[in-house]
Amino acid sequence: MGDKQSHIFDTVKNYYNNYGLRAKELKGEGKQFIGYVCSLVPLEIITASGCTPFRVRGSVHEPITRGDTLLETIVCPYYRSVFDLSVKGKYNFLSGLVIPHGCDSMVRSFSAWSYGLPFSYFHFVNIPSVCDESSLEFFDAELDAFRKSLEKFTGKAITEEHLRQAIRVHNENRDKVRALYEMRKADPPLISGTELTMTLTAGSSLPIEESNGLFDQILTEVKGRGKSPLKKGPRIFIDGACLDNIELIKLVEELGGNVVADTICNGARDHFPKTEMGGDPISALSRRYLGKINCPKTYRENKAGTFEGDIASRFGDIGAYTKEYKVEGAILYVYKYCDPFGFEVPARKAYYQSLNIPLLPLEDVYSSGTIGQLRTRVQAFLEMIG
Amino acid sequence: MAEEQKEAKPKKRMTATKAAASIGPMVKEFITGTLQAKAEGKYKVAYTFIVCHHEEIFRALDVIPVWTENFAGICGAKRDAERFLQRAESLGFSRSLCTYALCGIGFDQWREELGQMPPEAPWGGQVRPDFMISSGQILCDPRSKWYQASQQFMPDVPIYNIDLPYPLFQENRDHREVLGYYHQYIVKQLRGLVAFLEEQTKKKMDYDRLRELVNLSDRTWNLIDETYKLRRAAPCPMGTGDAMNTMVPINFMMATQKAYDFFVDLKKELEEKIARGEGEVENEKYRLMWGGGLPAWYALNDFNYFNSKGASFPVETTYRMVAPLNEMDLPETKDPIEHLAWRWLGYWTFWYDKAKKRPGSEPDVERLINWIEEYKIDGVVMHEAFSCRTWHVGLIWQLHQLAKIYKPIPVYMIGKGGQKEKVYRELPSLILESDIIDITSYSEVDTRNKIDAFVETLESIQSNRAT
Amino acid sequence: MVFVLGIDIGSAQSKGVILDDQGSLGSFECASGGDFKLTAERMREELLSRAGRSVDDISRTVATGYGSKLVIFADEIKSDIVCLAKGVSSQLPTARTVIDIGDLYTKVLRTDGNGSVHSFILSGKCAGGSGRILQVIARVLQVRVDEIGELSLKSKKRVEFNTGCAVFAETEAISRLSQEVTKEDLLAGLHRALAAQINSLAERIGVEQEVAMVGGGARDAGLVQALKEIRGHDILVPPNPYMTAALGAAIIARESLTIQD
Known part of the structure; x- marks a missing residue:
């Protein structure tokens, strides 16, 4: 490992550990940051408005306290943590916040956020729960309303050209993430899962151009590596909702696994689907966010008429990734109280079985306090498949 | 203790009204009716969810709705949900998920495995549906996930999912700006449902019949509103305990003459009780609002426990899924589907304008304030059911916001300088915690201790209230 | 008489x-x-x-x-x-908010100095935020419950403890001990986490000063201190709380x- 590597990864680590560092600096220079939760918020529209989208994170190391005075503990622990940090003022540098209809917890707590936090802009984006022609039409209109509300906030029109430009840079970002994932195909992978998740997390706190620049540097760095930072081990796939921290992945890699692919929101779910260029940009965005982001929140019709056919179409991306990245074992990581994912656990289990990929299902509470318990299970799982 | 509860047969709850007492047999008849309909094969039966404003469409095409939330609630009320919940858990579902859905999925899987009803299924069991109508909405994730999960065990039963969003309240936005495209979308979704049902039943929709049914439920809506407003009387003639029975015609029987007639009778009964000065409790001391949360179906006797302490519940936010149509300003239309969509939006945005006028208010908070005043409420009781985010996230915040902007109780306090000062305080509130049907989450001793403490608090406030 | x-x-x-x-x-x-x-x-x-x-x-x-x-x-x-x-x-008589830390529940109530209650709240049913966790930890550390307070006050470098849940606290404590954390620092971390949880419960009904702490938990000087630090003001403890x-x-x-x- 050369000095240069540690240099760029040090930058990543710094952005990861001091999350929002760059946003605070740029705010001083007059830039406005708009926070968002969940992969279903169309970031391109925020970028097109001249503001910068900023993914609001939780922290597994910070006990949830203030948040519990306003929000029930039956909310998914990840979301509770994000809320807790927000009401503690960690994100007070933001100018606004956008919450989508990602799950009941988001919908039902919107008032707690919008009345409780000191931001001047709040917006709720309704996301249809089905994907058909009429819902795409509706979603076009809903995204147009989002665009208008941002225009009102910034006082500047968001033109089609702005939107096209934003779509282009966000697509570039996704290409770079794909390229980073390519580095995982080596055995052992050239980039560890810990490094990758840390990089993507850091990226979600930066203006998109800076994120692109950072990913380029990481890519050059990793490509220039002679060897993997990991010892060869079982190639592990992580399936689940938003994992905006490295704890689980680090644990897997400390115990000898190689994390090589995922469907997590802060990974492939969020970064793989691209927006079509050409045509109406709003309509292209609604097709990306509703049609292409494979979230259990969106109901997909069972066209096959069989259970096997249904799971093959709902979870087909998993099958493709596991082949592409030569996956040997998968971890399904679901938060307690998460209805959208929770109701899919048996179907997902069945799907992994159909792929012949051993699966470790975990239900967790988004706290580093449970790492000890996870360690035992992950260790046993790796030994079993290793 | 939990063991004891499970084994103990639930005691029949005392109701204040005759109408409420007539509900039990009605539900039983309804459940057995679905079994019979299926056996005869004359009508299609469909799983579906309440509060979708689609009953009229079902009934116009003679599709028999099987309310799966209702069946889970029945299992809960009969204290017989645990074996179905355990089955769902053994299939890999977490107990932290919606327990209605877990109970339903556990039951379905068992029925499908046996090829017949599980042993001693409550009230004959839940019928195998011909199809399932799920509904993604702006609320309730399980509604679009439950049937999808059940389909694993009956893959030949098709699902049709309708989307019924409404614009969420945003302080700085006039919701009318977006109503147009919401309405268009809902109309298309409902028309999609009509097409699906036509295909399944091989019938054509009779739009005149549909219009009549929509008209019938509109009239029922207004009648329910008038009937429930009678509960403003002191003493209150009917409480929330009874309303957890009378929710049945509101939520499961809409668009039927029977539901309309039920409320004609109930209204008459309440008027008579008021004329006689007869209250839900003999000596009404406190008037409480059930301000949020679904009830613990196995513990409805807790309402009687409140009653035994002189506390009555003239109003509840739960299951009062209607609002006066004449106060909604719905656009005129001859098309019943368009009307259903407007009514849907009118219901969900009912409190928006009022909420905007009061600084710091919000629709759910505004409703609390309005009803506290209209029903002369002394305290608010809520229930946090751990397994349901839909109805139970946001309640703490609502109480917090209510306390912040609304302080109706004058009290004298000894100030810092030792002199008496008149200050205003918020309405007291109580949050009970357990679940809709998971009895292992419930402790009668703890619940009643909390109720005791709350009633003693009300007593203490009443005696210290400044005039 | x-x-x-x-x-x-x-x-x-x-x-x-x-x-x-x-x-x-x-x-x-x-x-x-x-x-x-x-x-x-x-x-x-x-x-x-x-x-x-x-x-x-x-x-x-x-x-x-x-x-x-x-x-x-x-x-x-x-x-x-x-x-x-x-x-x-x-x-x-000057206390307006009372925090009672019991074995199963923590209770917070607001009063007017004459002994009448205006509002109250109880901690959730999982014994999170109650005194039970102290008993659990005492067993893990093999110390007596009444020693906990003094030990905690001797801490030099408080551990960041993440959970106030009695079940997870046990496993978290054990895994921390395997990282060679001292009893004192572990207890100080636990007190901090517990106090933060109790404080957020109290904030749910609003805290009016002055604040009194009673119940078995108020005998634990480490817990009282932790709550004082979090709230940033003094907390009254009656004799024999x-x-x-x-x-x-x-x-x-x-x-x-x-x-x-």
Whole structure:
């Protein structure tokens, strides 16, 4: 490992550990940051408005306290943590916040956020729960309303050209993430899962151009590596909702696994689907966010008429990734109280079985306090498949 | 203790009204009716969810709705949900998920495995549906996930999912700006449902019949509103305990003459009780609002426990899924589907304008304030059911916001300088915690201790209230 | 001269107070054990013998606490919320917010200095944020519960403890110990986490100063200190804070005699 590597990864680590560092600096220079939760918020529209989208994170190391005075503990622990940090003022540098209809917890707590936090802009984006022609039409209109509300906030029109430009840079970002994932195909992978998740997390706190620049540097760095930072081990796939921290992945890699692919929101779910260029940009965005982001929140019709056919179409991306990245074992990581994912656990289990990929299902509470318990299970799982 | 509860047969709850007492047999008849309909094969039966404003469409095409939330609630009320919940858990579902859905999925899987009803299924069991109508909405994730999960065990039963969003309240936005495209979308979704049902039943929709049914439920809506407003009387003639029975015609029987007639009778009964000065409790001391949360179906006797302490519940936010149509300003239309969509939006945005006028208010908070005043409420009781985010996230915040902007109780306090000062305080509130049907989450001793403490608090406030 | 009893049968410990017109004649504490009825009988005997009185001398008994319904000789049963307010108001009339840390629940209530309660809240049912966690940790660390406070105050470098849940706390503590963290630092971290959880419970009904802390948990100096630090102001602790509910029950018994007169 050369000095240069540690240099760029040090930058990543710094952005990861001091999350929002760059946003605070740029705010001083007059830039406005708009926070968002969940992969279903169309970031391109925020970028097109001249503001910068900023993914609001939780922290597994910070006990949830203030948040519990306003929000029930039956909310998914990840979301509770994000809320807790927000009401503690960690994100007070933001100018606004956008919450989508990602799950009941988001919908039902919107008032707690919008009345409780000191931001001047709040917006709720309704996301249809089905994907058909009429819902795409509706979603076009809903995204147009989002665009208008941002225009009102910034006082500047968001033109089609702005939107096209934003779509282009966000697509570039996704290409770079794909390229980073390519580095995982080596055995052992050239980039560890810990490094990758840390990089993507850091990226979600930066203006998109800076994120692109950072990913380029990481890519050059990793490509220039002679060897993997990991010892060869079982190639592990992580399936689940938003994992905006490295704890689980680090644990897997400390115990000898190689994390090589995922469907997590802060990974492939969020970064793989691209927006079509050409045509109406709003309509292209609604097709990306509703049609292409494979979230259990969106109901997909069972066209096959069989259970096997249904799971093959709902979870087909998993099958493709596991082949592409030569996956040997998968971890399904679901938060307690998460209805959208929770109701899919048996179907997902069945799907992994159909792929012949051993699966470790975990239900967790988004706290580093449970790492000890996870360690035992992950260790046993790796030994079993290793 | 939990063991004891499970084994103990639930005691029949005392109701204040005759109408409420007539509900039990009605539900039983309804459940057995679905079994019979299926056996005869004359009508299609469909799983579906309440509060979708689609009953009229079902009934116009003679599709028999099987309310799966209702069946889970029945299992809960009969204290017989645990074996179905355990089955769902053994299939890999977490107990932290919606327990209605877990109970339903556990039951379905068992029925499908046996090829017949599980042993001693409550009230004959839940019928195998011909199809399932799920509904993604702006609320309730399980509604679009439950049937999808059940389909694993009956893959030949098709699902049709309708989307019924409404614009969420945003302080700085006039919701009318977006109503147009919401309405268009809902109309298309409902028309999609009509097409699906036509295909399944091989019938054509009779739009005149549909219009009549929509008209019938509109009239029922207004009648329910008038009937429930009678509960403003002191003493209150009917409480929330009874309303957890009378929710049945509101939520499961809409668009039927029977539901309309039920409320004609109930209204008459309440008027008579008021004329006689007869209250839900003999000596009404406190008037409480059930301000949020679904009830613990196995513990409805807790309402009687409140009653035994002189506390009555003239109003509840739960299951009062209607609002006066004449106060909604719905656009005129001859098309019943368009009307259903407007009514849907009118219901969900009912409190928006009022909420905007009061600084710091919000629709759910505004409703609390309005009803506290209209029903002369002394305290608010809520229930946090751990397994349901839909109805139970946001309640703490609502109480917090209510306390912040609304302080109706004058009290004298000894100030810092030792002199008496008149200050205003918020309405007291109580949050009970357990679940809709998971009895292992419930402790009668703890619940009643909390109720005791709350009633003693009300007593203490009443005696210290400044005039 | 009238004599009254206040008896508080808690889920872990039982407490009792005997009063006359002037003040306390004695108090007693013991483990509640499995038979609350028997414990109540024993409590009465102990209190009577401390005051040198017989059953016939007692004009009124008020019972409170988890097992209060099994105090069959009680004249009245009162909720511990009301008893706590009464007890605190008699000792600390300036207190407006009372935090009671018991074995199963933490309770927070707001009062007016006359012993009337305005609002209250209880911690969730999983024993998170209650005193139970201290017992669990004492067992893990093999120390006595009453040593915890002093140990915690000696901490030099508090561990960041992440959970206030009694179940997870145990495994988290064990995994921390395997990282060679000292008992003192671990306890200080736990106290901090617990205090933060208690504070957020209190914030849910709003905290008005001054704040008093009572119940078994108030005997733990480390926990009191942690809560002071989090709130950034002083917290009042009456003498014998675990007796507060029993004292309040006895005062209620005495007051109702005066009213009847």
